[in-house]
Amino acid sequence: MATAESRLSIADVEAGVGQFGGQMTAQLEEFDRVMRRARREVSSGYRHEPVETPIRHRNLLSALAYTKTALHNTHRRFEMVTGSDRILHTLEGEFREMLRRIVENRSRPARVIVVNGHPGKFQQLAQERPEALRVTWGTRERPVAHFFTSDFATAREEAVHPPLTDDMDASVLSAEYYPNCRSKVMALQNCFSAYWKQVTGESEPEPPKRRWWSFGK
Numbered sequence: 001m002a003t004a005e006s007r008l009s010i011a012d013v014e015a016g017v018g019q020f021g022g023q024m025t026a027q028l029e030e031f032d033r034v035m036r037r038a039r040r041e042v043s044s045g046y047r048h049e050p051v052e053t054p055i056r057h058r059n060l061l062s063a064l065a066y067t068k069t070a071l072h073n074t075h076r077r078f079e080m081v082t083g084s085d086r087i088l089h090t091l092e093g094e095f096r097e098m099l100r101r102i103v104e105n106r107s108r109p110a111r112v113i114v115v116n117g118h119p120g121k122f123q124q125l126a127q128e129r130p131e132a133l134r135v136t137w138g139t140r141e142r143p144v145a146h147f148f149t150s151d152f153a154t155a156r157e158e159a160v161h162p163p164l165t166d167d168m169d170a171s172v173l174s175a176e177y178y179p180n181c182r183s184k185v186m187a188l189q190n191c192f193s194a195y196w197k198q199v200t201g202e203s204e205p206e207p208p209k210r211r212w213w214s215f216g217k
Contacts, residue, residue: 011166052183054157054176061170063158064090066177070150071098078102078110079192080148083163085120092121099125099132109134113195115144117163138199147188154178155185 057066067087071078071094078098088095102110109130112122114137119126126135147157158175162168178184193204 009167009170052181054178054181054184056174056176058174059171060173063156063173063175066156066175067091067148068094070148070154070156070177071095073154074098074150075101076105076107077151078148079189080110080112080146081115081144081192081195082112082117082146082148083115084117085114085122086164088121088125096125099129103129103132111135111192111196113137113192113199115140115146115195136196136199144195147191149185149188149192153180153182153185155181155188157184157188 055066057063068091071091099110102108110133112119112126112133112135114122114135116139117137119135119137122133122135126133143160145158145160147155149155155178156175157178158173161172161174164172197203
């Protein structure tokens with residue numbers, strides 16, 4: 001159980017200022033440790049057969065670590081359901097780099113749905129780079145689990161939680177990370193498409209047709 005000294009709020013983690021006995025470096029070292037473990041586990045998932053069993057984690061440090069790893073490995077498709085733009089408080093640089101790669105690969109824009117919250121920086125990014133990002137938002141009475149899918153084999157899905165606030169305990173987040181599970185990604189992509197149609201009225205666009213090249217007889 002966290003003590004009064006060691007308890008981290010969401011604002012603490014996002015600002016990079018922990019309270020481990022007043023030593024800021026302790027939190028940064030913990031984040032580095034989580035990042036190294038995330039890279040090892042994700043790399044293992046990419047190298048081997050599909051991983052049906054998710055990597056479970058329950059704190060904001062791990063959430064940032066796995067999300068950063070997924071953004072780094074996204075090149076063609078990204079879809080997210082979230083409640084705010086908080087991810088951009090700490091990972092805006094990684095998110096922008098992902099958008100750059102998506103455009104370079106001539107893929108469809110990344111898409112974000114903000115549920116029961118304000119799009120904030122997501123909306124600003126979409127206006128700045130409409131060829132790379134589309135954003136919509138709406139309200140829903142029943143809570144919605146937040147998730148994202150990265151390309152065609154990686155996904156992260158959170159347990160339903162209340163809206164995040166700065167003073168909330170950073171351990172409130174509980175999620176499952178799938179480093180290489182196409183069936184889970186397809187299920188969440190279908191869920192995202194249904195949400196997108198409900199909010200925007202737009203059906204899922206047809207996938208690009210494969211080009212077959214002929215080099216003569």
